[in-house]
Amino acid sequence: MSNKEVTLSIIKPDAVERDLNNEIKEMFKNKGFQIVKEKKIQIEKSEAEKFYKIHETKPFFNDLCTYLSSGPIVVMVLEKENAVLANRQLMGATNPKDAEEGTIRKKYGISIDKNSVHGSDSAENAKIEIDFFFKD
Ligand code: CMP
Secondary structure (H helix, E strand, C coil), X not given: CCCEEEEEEEECHHHHHCCCHHHHHHHHHHCCCEEEEEEEECCCHHHHHXXXXXXXXXXXXXXXXXXXXXXXEEEEEEEEECHHHXXXXXXXXXXXXXXXXXXXHHHHCCCCCCCCEEECCCHHHHHHHHHHHHCC
């Protein structure tokens, strides 16, 4: 049975700053993702705090929000069969040091903070995250 899904992807400031947008988008397209929406924006720290609210009790929360709001990002809605899981596989482990060959974070990630991309971790959160950036 077909399970076409959507997920939210963010190309983070470290990757946008290094002009890696097109390379990363090509990696998605080569894996069969369709980029159905996309925009380049810069968000306020308060918006990053809302977006990452799930992490608010973590010790890295403040740095994470400062970082995500530190420069332009590209937010995208990606569509594919089982998009949430497929995107997580293509991104690789959160820490680029642990990411497998062929993943975005292995190829472009610098550190656990500057790990180049974010992706929704469940279909439920994908809906919330897509609404966060694309609800008009
Ligand atoms: P992301 O998938 O965007 O979700 C939350 C982010 O927090 C994560 O990627 C990392 O970039 C960042 N982060 C920083 N420190 C940690 C940590 N110790 N564990 C998990 N994520 C971390």
